[in-house]
Amino acid sequence: MTSDSTDRPPSRAGQATLITVAPTGAESDKASVPALPVTLDELVSTAKECQAAGAAVIHVHIRDARAQPTLDLGRLTETVRAIRTATDLIVQLSTGGAVTDSFDRRLAVLDAGPDACSLTCGTVNFGDDVFLNPWPFVRELYALTRERGVVPEFELFDLGHVATLHRLLDELGAPHGGHVHCDLVMGVPGGMPGNAATLVQAVSALPAGATWSATGIGRSSLPVILAALSAGGHLRVGMEDTVTFARGRPVTRNAELVERAATLAELAQRPAMSPGEARALLGVPDHR
Numbered sequence: 001m002t003s004d005s006t007d008r009p010p011s012r013a014g015q016a017t018l019i020t021v022a023p024t025g026a027e028s029d030k031a032s033v034p035a036l037p038v039t040l041d042e043l044v045s046t047a048k049e050c051q052a053a054g055a056a057v058i059h060v061h062i063r064d065a066r067a068q069p070t071l072d073l074g075r076l077t078e079t080v081r082a083i084r085t086a087t088d089l090i091v092q093l094s095t096g097g098a099v100t101d102s103f104d105r106r107l108a109v110l111d112a113g114p115d116a117c118s119l120t121c122g123t124v125n126f127g128d129d130v131f132l133n134p135w136p137f138v139r140e141l142y143a144l145t146r147e148r149g150v151v152p153e154f155e156l157f158d159l160g161h162v163a164t165l166h167r168l169l170d171e172l173g174a175p176h177g178g179h180v181h182c183d184l185v186m187g188v189p190g191g192m193p194g195n196a197a198t199l200v201q202a203v204s205a206l207p208a209g210a211t212w213s214a215t216g217i218g219r220s221s222l223p224v225i226l227a228a229l230s231a232g233g234h235l236r237v238g239m240e241d242t243v244t245f246a247r248g249r250p251v252t253r254n255a256e257l258v259e260r261a262a263t264l265a266e267l268a269q270r271p272a273m274s275p276g277e278a279r280a281l282l283g284v285p286d287h288r
């Protein structure tokens with residue numbers, strides 16, 4: 001018998017790859033990065049293109065009429081509806097917003113009725129800023145996701161955030177949908193570095209049964225994709241995390257980052273999963 005025997009169930013590394021696209025973020029400026037999708041139309045056409053390229057989840061930050069980051073509830077609600085109408089993607093709203101957003105506004109994001117939301121498990125230095133996520137806020141946001149039936153994705157920028165994730169689950173129980181899915185956000189100046197050794201260490205600390213994706217900020221994007229694929233993880237890519245496709249070559253559209261991730265996943269014999277498969281994996285009901 002060879003090690004390729006088909007008698008056994010597929011190993012975790014043999015599963016399909018969940019690709020999340022994070023197309024906008026709150027940090028890049030439209031004037032310096034013209035390809036950044038900032039209007040509703042730009043976001044919806046980006047979402048369609050990225051689904052066609054292999055994305056199953058979209059992590060959404062929105063902008064106002066002046067292309068500045070906003071958590072305006074009316075705009076968020078309209079955005080959720082528009083992406084749901086135009087695509088099958090799981091709509092994950094950011095509750096991180098921008099570093100300047102208040103806790104109250106970040107909690108109110110759930111009023112927009114998304115399928116899923118990000119939930120960062122601790123404070124982290126964020127370049128010259130601080131991304132604040134003190135325990136009482138994290139706990140309140142997590143309790144609210146359970147109350148509202150929104151599936152959280154636990155954003156982990158540092159190893160200490162993994163400890164807070166365990167504390168959340170111990171104190172409040174499993175998330176809505178019953179499955180724990182995390183995203184390792186690596187390479188933020190102030191957070192854990194984006195390299196294979198750190199990725200393996202973080203993954204080994206995750207709760208049993210959890211699935212995870214990883215994203216590398218800036219130039220750590222490719223090393224993190226390759227490390228995540230080899231360690232059996234999923235991927236997040238997009239212009240929130242990197243605006244450079246290769247040295248000296250800016251990203252021209254989010255879909256090219258998704259296409260590259262899907263190609264690498266295919267090469268790893270873990271092709272991109274569909275939004276339907278992602279819903280089953282993450283425990284996200286179809287609200288449409």
Ligand code: KMH
Pocket residue numbers: 025026027094095096097098099118119120126131155
């Ligand atoms: N924009 C960062 C301050 C999230 O979306 O939940 C936070 C962030 C994380 O992007």
Ligand code: ZN
Pocket residue numbers: 022025059061094096097118240
């Ligand atoms: Zn974000």
